[in-house]
Amino acid sequence: MFILAEMKHVTRIPPELFHLKLNEAIAGELNKKLANKVVLNVGLCIALYDITNLQESFIIPGDGASHTQVTFRYIVFKPFIEEILMGKIRSCSQEGVHISLGFFDDIIIPPTALQHPSRFDETEQAWIWEYDTGDGSKHDLFMDAGETIRFRVTGEIFQETCPAGPSLAETTENSENKIPYMLYGSINEPGLGLLSWWDN
Amino acid sequence: MEIVNANVATLCNYEVMTHLQKMKDTRKKQTGQLATITYETIRYLEGTPCQTYTSNNVIECLKALEQFNITKNEKLMIINIPPTTALEIQLIVEESEERLTEQHVEEILKICAKYLNVTPKNNDDVEEG
Incomplete structure (x- = not known):
């Protein structure tokens, strides 16, 4: 579920950081810039892994800071499609089951990817798998918030969340609710779903 | 950037x-x-x-898994979420029925138990759930 991404960046080290070692200062600046951010089509950045290349630093007229081109590798959260992950149910809604991994919350299992047949209970606010016991009767299996769930990643969607230009001023409210990185999951296979469903 | x-x-x-x-x-x-x-x-x-892992355990486990016909990603999933039942191996390994024999599945479970500190559960009725 974690990968390394190699990136190149010109890092600006302000003069107040000149007392630090260059490596440390750069690592600090890169982490400040990227940690806990989603990079489009790369994934959710976690932390700097290592610096692979440092080029000469240079100074730009009128700026006391030094600028260094640096190549580095960053730990990124990006599960591959078809990967099996474990998470906790955050909530259930008509749109499906929302799952959290603690550090990443934008995972949803749409109703069509739940075990079949499932229904949504409005009063309990939970999805229920109507498990067929084999003798004609049904057994309701609830998917309550907080339960540990195993699911398969089936899709991912990245969205550009840059602020809209002034001409689109009316639509700026929408851009604030945009989710930069969304994962879709499924549990419609034997073995997937709440862990308690499958240990006999 | x-x-x-x-x-x-x-x-x-x-x-x-x-x-x-x-x-x-x-x-x-x-x-x-x-x-x-x-x-x-x-x-x-x-x-x-x-x-609970140590780096030695992970390396040894990967070596032990080499003999089976499974891909790198499947091995990664085995390390990340070590299977304890045959059903979980079915989930991780695509078309496992064709690619792995029952004996292989047993062996993988044993390897996970040995190196990855999980206790295998013995439930044979996989389809029942």
Whole structure:
């Protein structure tokens, strides 16, 4: 579920950081810039892994800071499609089951990817798998918030969340609710779903 | 900023956990977003089986898994979420019925139990659930 991404960046080290070692200062600046951010089509950045290349630093007229081109590798959260992950149910809604991994919350299992047949209970606010016991009767299996769930990643969607230009001023409210990185999951296979469903 | 290669290598949960813990121990006080994300990620990873691994165990386990006809990603999933039942192997390994014999499945479960500190559960009625 974690990968390394190699990136190149010109890092600006302000003069107040000149007392630090260059490596440390750069690592600090890169982490400040990227940690806990989603990079489009790369994934959710976690932390700097290592610096692979440092080029000469240079100074730009009128700026006391030094600028260094640096190549580095960053730990990124990006599960591959078809990967099996474990998470906790955050909530259930008509749109499906929302799952959290603690550090990443934008995972949803749409109703069509739940075990079949499932229904949504409005009063309990939970999805229920109507498990067929084999003798004609049904057994309701609830998917309550907080339960540990195993699911398969089936899709991912990245969205550009840059602020809209002034001409689109009316639509700026929408851009604030945009989710930069969304994962879709499924549990419609034997073995997937709440862990308690499958240990006999 | 320029992305040179969006996927240089894949890391297993154990590698990420040790790296983050090392960072937490050696660096001075972390601040802002970095502190949040490392705290949350470590907390998630500490809830997974990889908390009990040692790097030797993982290497030995991968060596033991080499004899089977399974892909790199499938091995990664075995390390990250070590299977304890035949059903879980079915989930991880695509078309496992054709690619692995029952004996192979048994052996994989044994390898996981040996190196990854999980206790296999013996439920033979896989289809029942």
